[in-house]
Amino acid sequence: MGFTNIPLIKTLTGVTSFTISEANGIKKATFNVTSTTAGTIASTGELCGLDNGSVSLTDETGSLTLESSDGATLDGITVTVPSGCTMQVVLLQ
Numbered sequence: 001m002g003f004t005n006i007p008l009i010k011t012l013t014g015v016t017s018f019t020i021s022e023a024n025g026i027k028k029a030t031f032n033v034t035s036t037t038a039g040t041i042a043s044t045g046e047l048c049g050l051d052n053g054s055v056s057l058t059d060e061t062g063s064l065t066l067e068s069s070d071g072a073t074l075d076g077i078t079v080t081v082p083s084g085c086t087m088q089v090v091l092l093q
Helices: none
Strands: 008-013 016-020 028-033 039-043 054-057 063-067 077-081 086-092
Touching: 008 077, 028 039, 028 054, 054 063, 077 086
Parallel strands: none
Antiparallel strands: 008 086, 016 077, 028 063, 028 086, 039 054, 039 077
16 A cells, blocks of 8 residues: 555745756645735746746635646746745645
């Protein structure tokens, strides 16, 4: 019995930035900001219909879930959590 499809759940605060690359094997990522200070999710590919797009999230804009339509792993996603921002991140391989 393996431990596949068990999500990694992490709450990030303060100044943090990380990148999701194909090598991480992440197939689904959900981001939820619970502060008025925005966190940013940016992509080197298409994101929410925008080429090389970025999305800012606050407690008023809700959450964002990224998942490949064909089950491929996510790649080129950069997450930035500035000072004053609190973001919950759920990653699923």
